[in-house]
Amino acid sequence: MKNKAFAIVTFCLGIVQILLILVSWFITATMPMSPVRSLLSSEGIRWFFGQFTYNLASPLLVWLLLAGMALGALSQSGLSKAFTPSSRKEYRQRFALKLILLELVTFAGIIGLLTLMPQAILLSVTGHLLPSSFSQSVFPIVCFMGCVASVTFGLLSGTFRSLTDIFNALSVGISWLSPWLVVYVMAAQLYYSFLFVF
Numbered sequence: 001m002k003n004k005a006f007a008i009v010t011f012c013l014g015i016v017q018i019l020l021i022l023v024s025w026f027i028t029a030t031m032p033m034s035p036v037r038s039l040l041s042s043e044g045i046r047w048f049f050g051q052f053t054y055n056l057a058s059p060l061l062v063w064l065l066l067a068g069m070a071l072g073a074l075s076q077s078g079l080s081k082a083f084t085p086s087s088r089k090e091y092r093q094r095f096a097l098k099l100i101l102l103e104l105v106t107f108a109g110i111i112g113l114l115t116l117m118p119q120a121i122l123l124s125v126t127g128h129l130l131p132s133s134f135s136q137s138v139f140p141i142v143c144f145m146g147c148v149a150s151v152t153f154g155l156l157s158g159t160f161r162s163l164t165d166i167f168n169a170l171s172v173g174i175s176w177l178s179p180w181l182v183v184y185v186m187a188a189q190l191y192y193s194f195l196f197v198f
Helices: 002-030 042-050 052-056 059-077 091-115 138-157 163-176 178-197
Strands: none
Touching (some): 042 052, 042 178, 052 178, 059 178, 091 138
8 A cells, every 4th residue: 555655656756757848848949038948958858867866866865775774773673672661671682772772872972072072073163063064964873873773782682693684684674665765766856857947
C-alpha cells in the first residue's frame, strides 16, 4: 500500500514535469518576448542534461542516506527495542547500554568544547551558533551517533557477530528509504526546472 502511494506521487511528479516542459515551450512560442525560458530550447536542453547532477546534489539527499543508515543500524542492532519498558534485558545488554551512555556523554563533551568555548571551532566567524558549521552538521552528528551507539550495542549484545552484520545493518535502512530517494529525484528536478523556466 505504501509503495502504491509512492508510485502515484512519482507518477504525478513526472506528469507535472512533462506539463512544465510543454507549457514553457508554448509560452515562449506564443510570446517570444516573455522572460519565460523554454526547456525545449537549445539552452533548456543543455541546462536539463548539464545541471541534472548538480540539481540532485543537495544536503537533503545526504540527510536521507544518513537517516537510512542510522535507522537500519538502530533497528538491526536491537537498540530501538532495548528502551521499551517490557523488554527484559540480559547482562550484556545492560552493559552495552551503560557503555553507550558513556559514549554519548563523551561525545556531548567534545561537541560542547567545540561549540561553547570562546572562539570555538564550530562557531561562525561572528561567534554565533546560528548559522555556523555546528548548525549545518547537527543532523549528520545525530545520525553518526546513532550509528556508533547501534554498532556498539550490537557488538556487545551479540546481535552483530561480524563486519558483514554491521555492513548489512547500515545498508538495509537505505533500502527502506529507497522510495523516498525516487521521489526526491523527481521532486528536485521538477523544483529546479520551475526555477529555470520562471
